[in-house]
Amino acid sequence: MDQPMIFLMMLSILLSFSSASVVDFCVADLNYPVGPAGFPCKNPATLTSNDFVFSGFSVAGNTSNSIFKSAITKANHHTFPALNGLGISISRLDLAVGGIAPLHTHRADEMVLVIEGTIISGFIASDNTAYYKTMNKGDIMILPQSLLHFQINIGDIPAVLFVSLNSPSPGFQFLPLSLGSNNLPSEIIEKTTLLDPQQVKKLKNVFRGTN
Template sequence: MELITKPIIFIIFSLLISLSSASVVDFCVADFNFPVGPAGFPCKNPANLSVNDFVFSGLGVAGNTSNIFNVAVTSANDNSFPGVNGLGISMARLDIGVGGVVPLHTHRASEVIIVIHGTIIAGFIASDNTVYFKTLNKGDVMIFPQSLLHFQVNIGKNQALAFVSLNSAHAGFQFTSASLGGNDLPTEIIEKITLLDSQQIKTLKNVFGGTN
């Protein structure tokens, strides 16, 4: 019995030693030298990391709202903030001009918004087409569940500022209007699948660069 027990104890002890000395993978900083995939970017060589990989300063700067929606979205996701790669979290800054909107959109992540200043209407549409919307003021927080269509509109007299957090390093934003108008799907097909008339569709295509 003793001859059998000793080898087993030795094997278990060796295994524990190897596990305790193995490298612990705490993070996977994005390596931008390679393309991103569904699981994110490949990991940067740990020997080449610095604290700057885990810091992002872009959210302190107001974005340019000179566009059709009068809004700027500054994202701190795995495309711009390598430290969040693989961690299932990202942030964004929303600068919304007077009368500006973050148009109806969706993404593969839940989102929390906090209003820093200004007054906005924010809301989402549930899968049963129930709409949940409310006027938000400074300090108010609202949640938008994963994959549901949602929006924000500045109804105040001054520019609004809000920050959002998402439970994905790359949420994959898809704006409804841009998706309909920024493609080469023939207008007659879009008419059938949306009930929009051809002139409305052509207007969207002119705005967002679509064809056909």
């Protein structure tokens, strides 16, 4: 058998393996527990176009019931199963006048797009350098993975932001909430943060922590 024929046979075999293993998407089946690689896939035969559309951003979040005067609406693989395994997610952040997204972190890089309003957005790098900027409608800021960051509405109208992240489940850990809602003894928090006992007590009361 000549070399061109051998090459064509090998190419045919490779293409057959390739086409058999292609998976375009894996819409999450929320009836099963999530694992490190995400949720199991729904049967593609049961999917419709509706599975690939999320309509949760058309209504503003309720900022009146938050101590921070803010609300976040998340499109992640729990609320938008089509994101399962794709490495992306997006959220809508509503900030009332004076509202804040307090110092927080998550396991993903973030890109913030201001849709309405005027905010200050920033982060603290691992060398403790602070990078922050006043942002207006249409501005975008990058917030690197795992670094503490924040947003504050400094304008006179509610602010709306779209926040995209390179993870279908980025996780959010808000610093004040983490300090105040846990069951660590207050003395340990005081020693590890240098906060006064009164400040720790206030955080515990606000966020219903114990000990």
